[in-house]
Amino acid sequence: METKWLARVIGLVIALASIGAAVLLWITVGLDQSVGGPMVPIQEGVLGSWEFLFARVRPPVRIFWASVAIAMLAAMSVAVIERWAARRARRSEDHRATPLSPIVQMVRTRGQSGSVSVTVLIPSHNEELILPTTLPSLLSQSRRPERVIVVADNCTDGTVAVALANGVEVFESRGNTEKKAGALNQVLAGLLPALGDNDVVMVMDADTALDQGFIAEAVRRFESDRALMAVGGIFYGEPGHGMLGQFQRNEYIRYSRQINRRRGRVFVLTGTSSLFRPAGLRTVAAARDVTIPGRNGNVYDTHALTEDNELTIALKSLGALMVSPPPCTVVTELMPGWRPLWRQRMRWQRGAVENIGAYGFTPATARYWGQQIAIGYGTIALYAFMLMMFLMVAAVDTWVWFPFWLGIGSIFVLERIVTVWRGGWRARILAATLFPELFYDMFLSAVFVKGLFDITFGRVARWGHVNHGNARTVAEAE
Numbered sequence: 001m002e003t004k005w006l007a008r009v010i011g012l013v014i015a016l017a018s019i020g021a022a023v024l025l026w027i028t029v030g031l032d033q034s035v036g037g038p039m040v041p042i043q044e045g046v047l048g049s050w051e052f053l054f055a056r057v058r059p060p061v062r063i064f065w066a067s068v069a070i071a072m073l074a075a076m077s078v079a080v081i082e083r084w085a086a087r088r089a090r091r092s093e094d095h096r097a098t099p100l101s102p103i104v105q106m107v108r109t110r111g112q113s114g115s116v117s118v119t120v121l122i123p124s125h126n127e128e129l130i131l132p133t134t135l136p137s138l139l140s141q142s143r144r145p146e147r148v149i150v151v152a153d154n155c156t157d158g159t160v161a162v163a164l165a166n167g168v169e170v171f172e173s174r175g176n177t178e179k180k181a182g183a184l185n186q187v188l189a190g191l192l193p194a195l196g197d198n199d200v201v202m203v204m205d206a207d208t209a210l211d212q213g214f215i216a217e218a219v220r221r222f223e224s225d226r227a228l229m230a231v232g233g234i235f236y237g238e239p240g241h242g243m244l245g246q247f248q249r250n251e252y253i254r255y256s257r258q259i260n261r262r263r264g265r266v267f268v269l270t271g272t273s274s275l276f277r278p279a280g281l282r283t284v285a286a287a288r289d290v291t292i293p294g295r296n297g298n299v300y301d302t303h304a305l306t307e308d309n310e311l312t313i314a315l316k317s318l319g320a321l322m323v324s325p326p327p328c329t330v331v332t333e334l335m336p337g338w339r340p341l342w343r344q345r346m347r348w349q350r351g352a353v354e355n356i357g358a359y360g361f362t363p364a365t366a367r368y369w370g371q372q373i374a375i376g377y378g379t380i381a382l383y384a385f386m387l388m389m390f391l392m393v394a395a396v397d398t399w400v401w402f403p404f405w406l407g408i409g410s411i412f413v414l415e416r417i418v419t420v421w422r423g424g425w426r427a428r429i430l431a432a433t434l435f436p437e438l439f440y441d442m443f444l445s446a447v448f449v450k451g452l453f454d455i456t457f458g459r460v461a462r463w464g465h466v467n468h469g470n471a472r473t474v475a476e477a478e
Contacts, residue, residue: 010357011455018376022384025070078370085363086265089319097291098319099283102227105321108279109226112197116222118145118215118275119195120202121187123180127206128158135166137209143216145202149191153183180271181300181307188281188299195278197226202275207333209238210273217327218275229280229320232266233273233330234259241336243430247440248334248341250420250427256329257419264323267367269315271308272332284314292317293358304358306351313355316364342447349451357455376452379445386442409434 092098120138124131131150138148150163153173163170173183184203195201200222202215210233218231234256237249259267269276281299288294292314294301304310315322335341356368416431430436453459 009456010353011452014353014372014376015452015456017373018380021373021377022380025067074370074374078367078374081363081370082367085366088363089316089321092319099287100229100280100315100321101319102321104319105227105229105279109197112226114198114223116219117147117199118143118202118219119147119149119191119199120145120204121149121151121184121191122204122206123151123153123183124155124159124163124206125153125180126155126157126159128162130207131159131162131166134206134208135163135168138204139166139168140212141210141215142212143219145215149187151183151187153180178302181298181302181304184300184307185298185302188285189297192278192282192285192299197277197279199278200275201278201281202273203271204273205271205332208233208235208272209331211327211329214273214328214330215275217325221323221325222275222277225321227321228323229277229315230266230269230322231275231328232269232322232324233328234324234326235270235272235330235332237334238331241334243436244336244338244341245334246426246430247437249423250430250437251440252332253423253427254419259324260326264325266312266322266324268309269312269322269324270330273328273330274308280315280318280320283318284311287314287318304351304355305347306355309348309352310355310358313359313365313368317359317362338443342443345444345447346451349447350455353451353455375445375448379448382438382441382445386438 089098089101091103092101093103094101095104098104122131122134122138127134135148135150138145148168149171150159150168151171151173152159152163153176155172160170160172171187173186176182176186178185188201191201200219202218204210214233221231222228235252236256237245237252239245241248259265284292285297285299288298288301289296294303294310294314299311300307301310301314312322335344352368353372356365356372359365361369413432413434416434416437417428420427420431
């Protein structure tokens with residue numbers, strides 16, 4: 001499959017769409033001369049030179065409700081398109097375009113229901129320090145897997161010895177230069193042909209701790225629904241790492257809440273832990289370079305920075321049914337510092353944008369396009385808000401209270417607290433203080449902008465493997 005032109009200009013397209021939406025709102029509000037009442041000049045301007053204008057009264061009610069209506073319309077449009085695409089895929093009988101659709105799979109597997117066996121793959125690169133914790137946790141599941149295979153990729157430490165000492169199998173990659181995706185492709189090439197319709201493959205990061213009932217719940221889902229192609233985990237952050245760790249835990253709690261409110265409808269089949277039917281993975285490999293991007297015969301696209309996100313889009317594009325059930329929870333590693341966090345999120349952001357550029361605008365990717373444009377628009381809004389706050393503080397001698405905006409702000413703070421409530425008192429206090437989390441959001445927004453800049457100007461993305469002092473390891477963008 002040839003690279004689409006959209007993949008070459010994806011960063012520019014998203015940036016222009018986000019900026020265009022912001023400019024359109026600015027122009028629309030600016031056309032109404034009565035917005036906010038009379039503008040009051042501050043004679044002592046910012047730094048004693050710039051004159052600063054602001055409105056002392058709330059905006060007209062019609063502008064307020066128009067803004068709410070536009071936001072609701074945008075959100076509803078994305079939701080409607082997503083639901084339409086999901087229903088269309090579920091009802092599709094097109095064996096070529098959507099070979100993994102529920103109807104096609106139910107017909108193919110008629111009379112083949114039965115118990116499910118689980119084979120776990122743990123891609124590992126120099127994980128001798130973390131495997132002694134991960135493997136016992138996995139093997140103590142309420143429903144144990146039939147096979148556990150540690151995929152040792154270019155290891156130079158005792159990873160293989162630790163795996164064997166814990167009684168699991170080891171697959172050592174050969175001549176792999178394509179990181180995690182390449183190692184998984186190697187082991188899957190030999191494993192998939194021998195697996196049947198009642199088998200599943202679980203891919204799990206070495207630094208993940210599963211809830212005790214994770215595999216049992218996933219197997220129950222597969223046994224009760226022959227059309228289900230994948231089950232993804234819902235992840236939470238590990239303890240520790242101070243305020244930065246709490247920022248990440250709050251972020252993950254909100255994400256899990258979103259998934260639960262969506263009744264398990266998947267955003268991304270997370271690499272921390274996801275289970276797949278072999279038929280789905282074989283179909284993806286056969287469709288590569290035919291109807292979806294990638295090298296034919298490979299399950300994972302080795303050119304994708306975020307192989308898990310790309311595989312999710314691949315499965316959705318082929319009509320697969322997927323779910324992330326609330327009981328399937330995992331605890332995953334957090335970044336211990338701002339620099340590794342920047343690198344991790346840069347890889348995630350660039351990977352997400354490059355993936356939708358490779359696939360183009362399709363029913364399966366519409367939700368992801370809307371998400372990226374919304375992030376861009378939110379970035380503009382957040383930085384504009386912080387700039388206005390700075391200008392007002394720098395321009396006025398006495399604080400000016402705006403009752404309307406205080407009311408809006410109170411609702412926003414309440415929402416932040418409620419959405420992390422299950423995280424405990426630390427999560428709630430951090431959310432209640434508001435501004436620390438806003439600065440964290442600004443950090444993530446800066447990652448978004450840098451990612452679009454790098455894509456637009458063709459900067460090459462690379463990522464490597466870094467060992468942390470707490471014996472954890474993480475793949476990072478460089």
